Amino acid sequence: MSESDFDELSVWQEILDDVMNDRVDGLICPFCDKKAIEVDMEGPAIVVKCTECGRWVEGQNAF
Numbered sequence: 421m422s423e424s425d426f427d428e429l430s431v432w433q434e435i436l437d438d439v440m441n442d443r444v445d446g447l448i449c450p451f452c453d454k455k456a457i458e459v460d461m462e463g464p465a466i467v468v469k470c471t472e473c474g475r476w477v478e479g480q481n482a483f
């Protein structure tokens with residue numbers, strides 16, 4: 421994992437925290453600043469992606 425990957429993950433972490441706290445409405449992409457975040461929860465995995473710029477991250481649902 422490169423340093424920039426790590427930076428990207430830390431940027432996503434705030435969004436993932438919101439998602440895990442059930443705040444999934446009105447999320448703003450930290451990369452393109454558009455309200456285009458789409459959340460997909462499948463079991464223990466959470467996929468958060470931006471439909472605008474195509475960036476995405478997969479997190480683990482703590483619950």
Ligand SMILES: [Zn+2]
Pocket residue numbers: 449450451452453454456470471472473474475
């Ligand atoms: Zn985006």
